Amino acid sequence: MDTIIGLEIHLQLKTESKMFCSCSSQYFEKEPNTLTCPKCLGLPGALPVPNKHALELCILMGLATNCTIAKHIKFDRKHYFYPDLPKGYQISQYDEPLCNNGTVNIKLPDGSTSTVLIERIHQEEDVAKTFHLKDGTTGADYTLVDYNKSGVPLIEIVTKPCIKSAQEAKLYATKIRQIARYLGISDADMEKGQMRCEPNISIQETGKWQMVDNKIKPIGDYKLNPKTEVKNIGSISAVEKAIEYEVKRMTDDLQAGKKLTQQTRGWNAEKGITEFQRSKESAEDYRYFREPDIPIINVSDQDIANISTKLVELPDAKAERYKNDFGLQDYDIEVLTASRDIAEYFEKAFDLSGDAKSTANWITGIIFSHLNKNGIEINDVSIKPEDLAILTKSVNTKAITTNKAKEILLNCLSNDKSVDISSEIEKAQSSAVSDDGALLNMVKQALSENEKAVTDYKSGKTAVIGFLVGAVMKLSKGNADPNKVKDLLEKELGK
Amino acid sequence: MKFDKELLEHVAHLSKIKLTDKEIEEFTPQMQSILDSAGKIAQVDTSSVKMGYSQTIDFSELREDIVKPSLSNQEALANAPFTQAGYIQVWGATFGSEES
Numbered sequence: 037m038d039t040i041i042g043l044e045i046h047l048q049l050k051t052e053s054k055m056f057c058s059c060s061s062q063y064f065e066k067e068p069n070t071l072t073c074p075k076c077l078g079l080p081g082a083l084p085v086p087n088k089h090a091l092e093l094c095i096l097m098g099l100a101t102n103c104t105i106a107k108h109i110k111f112d113r114k115h116y117f118y119p120d121l122p123k124g125y126q127i128s129q130y131d132e133p134l135c136n137n138g139t140v141n142i143k144l145p146d147g148s149t150s151t152v153l154i155e156r157i158h159q160e161e162d163v164a165k166t167f168h169l170k171d172g173t174t175g176a177d178y179t180l181v182d183y184n185k186s187g188v189p190l191i192e193i194v195t196k197p198c199i200k201s202a203q204e205a206k207l208y209a210t211k212i213r214q215i216a217r218y219l220g221i222s223d224a225d226m227e228k229g230q231m232r233c234e235p236n237i238s239i240q241e242t243g244k245w246q247m248v249d250n251k252i253k254p255i256g257d258y259k260l261n262p263k264t265e266v267k268n269i270g271s272i273s274a275v276e277k278a279i280e281y282e283v284k285r286m287t288d289d290l291q292a293g294k295k296l297t298q299q300t301r302g303w304n305a306e307k308g309i310t311e312f313q314r315s316k317e318s319a320e321d322y323r324y325f326r327e328p329d330i331p332i333i334n335v336s337d338q339d340i341a342n343i344s345t346k347l348v349e350l351p352d353a354k355a356e357r358y359k360n361d362f363g364l365q366d367y368d369i370e371v372l373t374a375s376r377d378i379a380e381y382f383e384k385a386f387d388l389s390g391d392a393k394s395t396a397n398w399i400t401g402i403i404f405s406h407l408n409k410n411g412i413e414i415n416d417v418s419i420k421p422e423d424l425a426i427l428t429k430s431v432n433t434k435a436i437t438t439n440k441a442k443e444i445l446l447n448c449l450s451n452d453k454s455v456d457i458s459s460e461i462e463k464a465q466s467s468a469v470s471d472d473g474a475l476l477n478m479v480k481q482a483l484s485e486n487e488k489a490v491t492d493y494k495s496g497k498t499a500v501i502g503f504l505v506g507a508v509m510k511l512s513k514g515n516a517d518p519n520k521v522k523d524l525l526e527k528e529l530g531k
Numbered sequence: 532m533k534f535d536k537e538l539l540e541h542v543a544h545l546s547k548i549k550l551t552d553k554e555i556e557e558f559t560p561q562m563q564s565i566l567d568s569a570g571k572i573a574q575v576d577t578s579s580v581k582m583g584y585s586q587t588i589d590f591s592e593l594r595e596d597i598v599k600p601s602l603s604n605q606e607a608l609a610n611a612p613f614t615q616a617g618y619i620q621v622w623g624a625t626f627g628s629e630e631s
Contacts (some may be wrong), residue, residue: 059598068618085593085594088591091593210541
């Protein structure tokens, strides 16, 4: 059996106002129905007026994923009856999406790269928030509706059915979230509903189907199995789990001789299962037609050029540069490019210190374990890129030892308040045993206290020098430079 | 276009309304006659008419992303027959999940 997956991802755009009216789109944790107007309440006679910035952000996503951008923007009405949609239709785009035929590369665990084909990215509007309840006395069903979310700009990114596994789907969703956050077009927080993933899944017998123009076609008299669409997925990891569950459910049903039907199912995160919601409506049931209230919008080359200036260096390009210019390892590159904030932190610290490798090591090592332990973001730490650069330079000029730098860094990180790294380094230097006389005394003390090691060294077991360096470091309370200690020890032992 | 009982039942399902057998008998020929009547427009010869959009605007003319005051909760709910705690209340079971 082959698994064939297409993914629809909705992203809420980070705009100030809604898609077709001037109400605020910042609806999170606001009192219900306080961000509405006749347009987003769908009152008769209200005219939608498209938000330029929202369309710019949609185009930006299209450019970042190598899409072709349409020369004209046309909106369509998608009809269905549900209380979350006061107009009785959603303004969306049907046959002429804004962005077409893009690509996104994902890195698979075996190190190879897979290209996910994007069919389209279109602009639409979000719907209201609904709560389904039961009346306490009569038991009658009712729904409470909050229209604050109604009309918030939304884009839908649709892939071709080219994804082959649950894991690939998860990696692709992660990549889309990463790109959206790099571009700053969406916060893409799935728990807050700013990003929603809806996989379309089908299983087909190996060798009985083929891809023709990116559509699944049967070979011979094979009858294709219908697909299911899964909704209500609340996290990136649930994308993988829901697909795995659904593939198993369909496989089991087929083996038990049951007939599969095209349907929409909901992911139940608590139970870890998908549940039947409804049999899927077909496109013609939505009775799409052109939105007559919005004129066709011309998009010129100059408009695209203006929007292009807002493109930033994306994770793939960054990763390549870090590898070619800095010779960083794959793991470090992955960590450093995971978010734009981390990459910018790294680049700023590198610009000031000129040492990419050490900077990368500090960040991926001590700083990252601090972030993970405390569940905080890079911009929350008390050590700023400027501080890290000073620290790196101090080690490189041998003003302080690596161990001392580590100690300072750990100390500063555990201190929430802002730190004065220069004064910390000065303090360390003043307490450092750089006085050759004092250090030589410690070396002599260590040698006299470890006679066996000295005998071993002289009989040819020179590896024992490490033990002796350790002994001196202990006497100096970690304040000596281990290289200098080693030099002095070798000199003394050679006498 | 042929409009039969099955199609009527499908449209009723999409419209979230329940029809009795009597209504289905009654409405099917009515719908057929409405469709036939509207279908006459398709018989007009439009081969010489160029497809075009009545009006276009330039991207730069679109609305800037600036927030303006919204209605108050009281104003927003003024015409709702049922409300509860600032929400608009809708009676009856609604099925399926949110669309987007």
